[in-house]
Amino acid sequence: MTRPPLRLNRRTLAAFVLVAVALSAVLWTTGGAIGDAIPAVDANVTERYRGIDTLTGRQTVEIRTNDTVRSRTVADVTLVPETERKRVNFRNAVNRQYDRQVSNGSTLWLHDTDGGEVTAIDLTGPPTESRTAERLQLLVAAAGLTDGDGRPQSIGVSPLPVVPRHAGVAPGAAPGADANRSYAVEFVETDTVGGREAYVLDIAPEANRSEAGYRQRLWLDAERFYPLRKQTAWTADGTRRSVTTTYTNVTFDAAVSADAFRPEIGANTTVERPNTPNTEWFRSRADLEARSSISVPEPTVPPAYELVYATRTTGRIDGVGLRYAAGGRELTMAKFNYTLDIDADERDATVGGQPATIDYGPTTSVSWNCDGYGHTVRGTGVETDRLVEVGRSVGCSA
Numbered sequence: 001m002t003r004p005p006l007r008l009n010r011r012t013l014a015a016f017v018l019v020a021v022a023l024s025a026v027l028w029t030t031g032g033a034i035g036d037a038i039p040a041v042d043a044n045v046t047e048r049y050r051g052i053d054t055l056t057g058r059q060t061v062e063i064r065t066n067d068t069v070r071s072r073t074v075a076d077v078t079l080v081p082e083t084e085r086k087r088v089n090f091r092n093a094v095n096r097q098y099d100r101q102v103s104n105g106s107t108l109w110l111h112d113t114d115g116g117e118v119t120a121i122d123l124t125g126p127p128t129e130s131r132t133a134e135r136l137q138l139l140v141a142a143a144g145l146t147d148g149d150g151r152p153q154s155i156g157v158s159p160l161p162v163v164p165r166h167a168g169v170a171p172g173a174a175p176g177a178d179a180n181r182s183y184a185v186e187f188v189e190t191d192t193v194g195g196r197e198a199y200v201l202d203i204a205p206e207a208n209r210s211e212a213g214y215r216q217r218l219w220l221d222a223e224r225f226y227p228l229r230k231q232t233a234w235t236a237d238g239t240r241r242s243v244t245t246t247y248t249n250v251t252f253d254a255a256v257s258a259d260a261f262r263p264e265i266g267a268n269t270t271v272e273r274p275n276t277p278n279t280e281w282f283r284s285r286a287d288l289e290a291r292s293s294i295s296v297p298e299p300t301v302p303p304a305y306e307l308v309y310a311t312r313t314t315g316r317i318d319g320v321g322l323r324y325a326a327g328g329r330e331l332t333m334a335k336f337n338y339t340l341d342i343d344a345d346e347r348d349a350t351v352g353g354q355p356a357t358i359d360y361g362p363t364t365s366v367s368w369n370c371d372g373y374g375h376t377v378r379g380t381g382v383e384t385d386r387l388v389e390v391g392r393s394v395g396c397s398a
Helices: 010-014 045-050 132-142 285-291 384-394
Strands: 006-009 055-065 068-079 085-090 100-104 107-112 117-122 183-193 196-205 215-221 227-236 239-252 270-272 278-282 306-314 319-326 329-336 338-341 349-351 354-359 364-370 373-380
Touching: 045 132, 132 183, 132 196, 132 215, 183 215, 183 239, 196 227, 278 285, 285 306, 285 319, 329 384, 338 364, 338 373, 349 364, 349 384, 354 384, 364 384, 373 384
Parallel strands: 006 338, 117 270
Antiparallel strands: 055 068, 055 239, 068 085, 085 100, 100 107, 107 117, 183 196, 196 215, 215 227, 227 239, 278 306, 306 319, 319 329, 329 373, 349 354, 354 364, 364 373
16 A cells, blocks of 8 residues: 655754854953953864863853843863764753763663653764864964964854753754855954863954844863853844853863763663654765665755765655755755645745745755656755756656
8 A cells, every 4th residue: 555645844844954143242241451461372173172081071052142141051061072972961950851871882871760761862963073183273373362363264164052961951042154155253362160270261243343243252162172152143033142152170081980971770761762754875976776665866966065975864855965065064865755745825836837935045946846756955054046957957757
């Protein structure tokens, strides 16, 4: 018996896209004055950061809207930088469904200790490595701290991710930078966070450095260059929003037992594993095509774009995906075994002879249906006309 195609409203699908939010301008007022003597950093920032075996301390994540605190999450944490190994014990657990998160890098366990329940989630991701260490080196150099005369360097940089993964912040609360912009970095001052000396760097788009635009401020530990505090802000739809992450009571390289990254599952603990789709990651389109029962699109992308990885998703929803990147811009192509609910009055373009709709936002998308399959092209820092061209290069091919 043939199962009828699942129909989802395209706007439901778009809800999974992170929406940009921002931070109140008051956050940029600090205890010191801009214009402090610029320190000379002769350390290898990448090596210092990568040399951190563990970090223990207290993590505070605060979200503001128009200078009003909307949420504040405090947790005692044990982290292994550059990995997903962590242990997070929330102090204000009374307001949370889960009071503890534990990850060994491949599985995340969410503990509801009062209810005696643990939810286990398999962590999957693309075949890529963390670039935080290299990005920190670029940011410090771009701020002029590695130049004897303190001159800012002409180096392409981008802000750091805003919220640590699994930090307990709701989806949609974490802003994303515009990958198509050039960012400038400025040394602000030397400050302290939790008693540790830190270099304060200000990051903003070169074309718009106003208080109302996107801005990120980092407090980098002067010894190990770990971001002890990170403030990110910009205005969206006339509202100023914020995400601020601060680490205090920090100890680097403390002896941590391997048990710290294992769940506490007793005889009376109930363990649940959500029925989530299985995702496989491939280095090439050919490898994906060899494993997929769904025909894989072959879009025509601009010459500068290179394939980063390909994916195959199986479960209630089966689909394939291709992700391309070029100079900080990203472009993805997805095909899945359900159709999107595209109303007649939402026809913004035509792709393969079929009505297509365009959703605008931090990630713009072009979506259409063909032969019982939904198709979506998404782009960050990519012109809408170019996305339509990519979609039309796929059309309704088998």
